[in-house]
Amino acid sequence: MLTAVKNQVRVCALSIKYNIMREMLNQVTFLMNVTFMILNNASILIQWFILFRLREEIGGYTMREIMVLWGLTAASFGLSHILFARVYSLPELIVSGKLDSYLVQPKSVLLGVMTSSTDVSAIGDLLYGVILLMVAGLSVRGFLFSLLFVVTGAVTLTAFALLLGSLAFWFVRVEMLSGQMVMGLVSFATYPDGIFRGISRFLLYFILPVGMVVYHPVHILVRFDGGMLFTVLVYACLLSAAAAAVFYRGLRRYASSSLMEARM
């Protein structure tokens, strides 16, 4: 059992490694993608400098908390897109019947699909997020916790995308909707939760898991709360299990399109 898990992890790690090596074939393009993504993300800080000229705090957040918020969001998004970029285009694979090549491989279908692609610009997102967390003035303990939240955030984000993407086994036009829901989650995650009240706040914590990806982690980093930490960890595990279950349930309905395709 342990050997099987070890082998599975090894295969996934190799798959991710080769994805990145393939993207690095053209080094100029690779470096430009990473560098410009960092600059692209950094330009958003202008917006916050302008807003903080108008008010000292926004939704209970100062510039420091905004940097932590942005750091966690960018790094979680980056990590998820580096390791599991294919999850975000899963509906397209399902609808066009391109899962065949994954089904015949002697490894987990889900992990095989998830790790089959890398978004190179996401390396820029991850680096930017980590840099922001480093300069946000967190203590060493806080910084280590923030790295843990980057992982839980990436897991929750990936599981959410997988859950929505797997709906394509049942419904045809899920692709656009799932993409919009994920981008909606990311959009909300870059603004303080203090500006949302009432039903919208409820939606952000219980329907779109923005609260679990960033809001709870930011609150924990500002003021440690063991119960909240436990909730974030358990939520990431439960959502991942639910997403995997929905994927395998849907896979039973999958029909091949007899498309000739090879994975190398």
Add this chain to the structure above:
Amino acid sequence: MDRQEKPAGLNVGVLEKRWRLPGRKYRVIYRSVLMENLQYAANIALGFFGYFVFIFIFVKLWDYMYRSPGELIAGYSKEQMIWYVMMTEMMWFGSNASAVGRQVKTDIRGGNIAYLMNKPYHYTLYILAKYTGEWSIRLPMYAGLAAVIGTVMVGPVPGFRLITVPAMALCIVLGLTINAVFKICIGLLSFWIEDSSPFQWLYDKLLLVVGTVFPVEIFPKAWQSFFKLTPIYTVCYGPAKLIVDFQPEKCVEILAAQGLYLAAGCILMFSVYRKGVRKLYVNGG
């Protein structure tokens, strides 16, 4: 008999055909893309969620920022500020301009440009006509949505007059065209570098942060004069400003700036394309 009455060399039909032909082929491209997009109107409507999320966030943000009714920030009331963002986001979502840069990049990287450049049209104008056909369906749909969301969430635009709509519409059309021309220019950089996307990100982010999310007046005075020289002024700030606060002299100023920008952008686009195709290598396929 009739033929003899016409002097030789002045065949009006032929002349008309010659003059009409260049515009006509782009009109045909435009019409065919328009008809194609009409079939996918339901798909376009699926994109409303993303627009709604953005607007919802900004309504909440400005609700928080404006603490007392009647307060002005950079000369804008809360209603004007929210309508400004709604209009710029409507142009952003309704035009889907990122598709233009992406198509140019894909055509050049994938080699499809080798086929397209030999067709009896100018490649860049073909892309422009195609893009115009796409937003001609999307934009009115998003405009309708923006009007409904705006009226429900913040009430009507203060001081809005129906008579000013044609001038606003012209400003929006010119703004979208200028944006597409610049995005094509950036996409054409793929002739030299393999992937022009990083430059598209920076251009988009500049438009988003400086002109879309905030009006230019919110920035420090020294920055404002600089921003007024950039495409931001003609692409997003100008049209949205006219919608929330229409002034005839401002309208003339923005239209004049748009005319200049469009002319300069087209010259740049044609020259970059001419230089780029000289560098083209076709690998076969």
